[in-house]
Amino acid sequence: MTHPFKTLHHVCIVVRDLDRAVRYYESLGVGPWFDYPKSGAYLEFEVPNREASEAMRYKCVDLDNVQIQLCEPSPLDSPQRRFLDAHGEGVYHLGFEVPDRDQAEADARALGLGVTARGKRADGSGFAYFDTRSQAGVVLEIRKTA
Template sequence: MNSPFQRLHHICVVVADIDRAVEFYTSVGIGPWQDYPPLTQYTELDVPSRDGFLGLKYKYADVGGIQYQLVEPGDGDSPQQQFLDTHGEGVFHLGFVVDDLAEGTAAAAGLGVRPWMTGRRPDGSGFTYFDTRARAGVTIEIRQSPTS
């Protein structure tokens, strides 16, 4: 089976207060934490609310080769804010890395998984979230990392 969901890249947790979360995780030895690159790098967006997306605040740390992401919703409506309002803090999505987003998205479609949100940078890197919440209990995502 050709699945784009083979190489786990990150786990993303929605939090109400990212600074409080970073302080806790740092106190138990998880870190150092870095700011996620500016979301304005995504020049092509298909998300429920551009303002909601651009208001998200991300930080990440490497934990044993897997990126651990925290996301705090900002002003504006976003799926992350809706998740926080409905479920409280918790795992919003699992992110998998692919070499080519177009190929990965097509492979996911072949498995019956449909895109929910997408974002692309000018170099073609970016993300595709799939609407798997009802079937998997969590959203899954694929990402293509930026070229260096």
């Protein structure tokens, strides 16, 4: 078994107003920001609400040691929208880079973690979110970058 939660890739923060948040970070010298690269079609794409997922807006910045992702959920029902409505702005998930998406998902499932959303592309890249909020304080995600 590998350890899927070893290499932190990003911290995702849910915000009410993406443009306002980016402007604030830029005023602190944090940037440049770029749109989340939603590259390639998924062979497998299992999310609670596809329309809400596609309507979310993201901006990212690569720091020296980690990426920050800002997420503005749409008004449509999604885990991110429910988090924002219940808790306000804040860290929604931690994303960990893995060498093998399928193996990391299997290893996390073997640890007893339930999958809440997942996606996989033909090149093996993709993601899986796990139901860890009540135990870890945040959602944990694994991802394989193309």
